[in-house]
Amino acid sequence: MSSLTDRVILITGAGRGQGLAHAEAAAASGAIVQMTDVDGERGEKEANRLRTAGLDATFHHLDVSDAQEWTTVVTDVIDRHGRIDGLVNNAGISLGGTVLDTTPEIWNAVIGVNQVGVWLGMATVAPHMVDARSGAIVNIASTLGKFASEVSFAYQATKGAVRMMSKSAALALGRHGIRVNTILPGLVDTDFIAKQKAAGAIDQSVGRIPIGRIGEPAEISEAVLFLLSDGASYISGAELVVDGGLIAGSTGSLKSKVDPK
């Protein structure tokens, strides 16, 4: 895989979980990593840990749903480094509820982070990539943006939206030398699924994953790094599913193992 040596990469939600794994992997690959998160204490602590390990990582407080904060952070990075080569829109939240019990508060909160946040990220960073005539954007959706479940109605709305936002952006930005791609993780072992884990729901789902286990954050990082790198120079508007095979077949009612022939 191509390295990310000296590439300036901005990652949202990098204080823990997958975003932190992406930050660590990108920095280990030579990138100048700009870690951002709404959780400032945790983000600072993790960026310090990476710097102590000899990696190039800087933390910025950023609530992705706040346009003003995006402008402040991006201006700061441009002032310091003159460019942003890669953007990973990773921050996300999930608040449950079916179509019947999703409140306006839940809806607005989830849309604000997962959908508005991705839009603001692309809208704030892409003009600088246009000036540089190069850049790579990776947006994190979910297998739940492609196949539905009854619960997490608002979450699925945002993840479906991220897929189409990425494709539309890929069409608009390609001529400026910018690639935009989407990753659809399946179940990944982070705090994000802690509640389901505690309720035993993950153990039930594992039986439906062909590889037979949930994923590790670092396994998603491999895909993120590839799409950021020159190794993916002819890939744009694409969706990369990283789910251990979960959605390769039917996720719904066709559970029979009897061969219909």
Ligand SMILES: NC(=O)c1ccc[n+]([C@@H]2O[C@H](COP(=O)([O-])OP(=O)(O)OC[C@H]3O[C@@H](n4cnc5c(N)ncnc54)[C@H](O)[C@@H]3O)[C@@H](O)[C@H]2O)c1
């Ligand atoms: N874990 C999974 O099984 C799974 C599966 C599919 C997709 N995803 C997606 O992967 C991404 C990363 O999730 P994760 O598993 O690392 O979850 P996580 O909960 O461990 O981490 C999410 C991070 O986002 C940050 N964040 C939350 N709101 C924010 C905001 N307003 N502004 C900036 N940062 C904010 C949190 O502080 C946290 O550091 C999310 O977009 C999520 O929807 C996760």
